[in-house]
Each structure stands twice: as structure tokens, then as C-alpha cells.
Amino acid sequence: MKLNELKISLVQQILHSEDADELRTVDELLNHGAPFELSAKEKAELDKDFADYKAGKGRNYTWNEVKAHARKRA
Numbered sequence: 001m002k003l004n005e006l007k008i009s010l011v012q013q014i015l016h017s018e019d020a021d022e023l024r025t026v027d028e029l030l031n032h033g034a035p036f037e038l039s040a041k042e043k044a045e046l047d048k049d050f051a052d053y054k055a056g057k058g059r060n061y062t063w064n065e066v067k068a069h070a071r072k073r074a
Helices: 003-016 020-030 040-054 063-073
Strands: none
Touching: none
8 A cells, every 4th residue: 555545544544433542542643642651560560471581481472373373263
């Protein structure tokens, strides 16, 4: 899709959308949004997951495995 076609497609989608949350998300993306902040609980969970990853715990998946799994569930 060429750039101008993409722009027109996005404009049409925005004009036809009645979902305020969706439109706010688009606005934030286009305007670089507000600074993103994690809660202390979210940060702690990510820190634990990262520590587990570095320690070799758990199962890691390739991008192809993730896509195949998602397609099976769709």
C-alpha cells in the first residue's frame, strides 16, 4: 500500500469509528502520547519475569512459534 493510500485508509477508519477509546488511542499514538508509567506491582512482575528469563527458567518461543500458536487459536 502506498503512503497516500494508507493515509486515506486511516482517515476513513477514523471518520467511521464510534469507539472513543480507540480514537483516543490513535490520538495518543500520533501525538506521542503521555509518558508511559508502570505501577510498582507491574514493574515488580516484569523484573521477576526478566530475572527468570536471565536465569534460563521457563520456556521461550521463537516468533514463528508464537505466530503458529496464535493462528491455531484464531
